[in-house]
Amino acid sequence: EVQLVQSGAEVKKPGESLKISCKGSGYSFISYWIGWVRQMPGKGLEWVGIIYPGDSDTRYSPSFQGQVTISADKSISTAYLQWSSLKASDTAMYYCARSPTVVNGWFDPWGQGTLVTVSS
């Protein structure tokens, strides 16, 4: 079974750093893209960016470029989303999802989500 399992919920203070993870199993991790999607409380879905673990090719949404870093460690089939200095506005649920391609691809399956809460 293809599965993406994300790390647990996080509570952080503004200015702190954070790295959340997404571990893939049941398929060739290096052969598919892994994307990240943000969902702020009560709001819709926003595309953050996407990485190809095979060669670490990474693309970012213009809205998130410079705000987050996406990386992957293919040796342990895990992708990451990280912040160097969190803001209260980063409070959201973050999902990872697998995609066969960058452009005309689709997200399937999705991870269960990681809730990030940033509050002083």
Added chain:
Amino acid sequence: QSVLTQPPSASGTPGQRVTISCSGSSSNIGSNTVNWYQQLPGTAPKLLIYNNNQRPSGVPDRFSGSKSGTSASLAISGLQSEDEADYYCAAWDDSLNGRVFGGGTKLTVL
């Protein structure tokens, strides 16, 4: 404000057919494929339709997708109470060089 425009809400009674629209432009829907996702309350989104009108295995044939020009639609026939969820369309945008989502449509089964 989302790049793809969806109605914020839709409703229907059990057994009815409902459609949800998704309007875009030549840089997204007009030149790329559309996908649809269903998000049940408190859960992660799930792929419903890919490549405009393809259903993943396990998705009932009550769900269908179509695309024409710069717009797309999701149709749900034989509406059931368990279809009550948020529905999102998505596509690649050539101008933004990234994927874009619609704002989502909350479907209520009356």
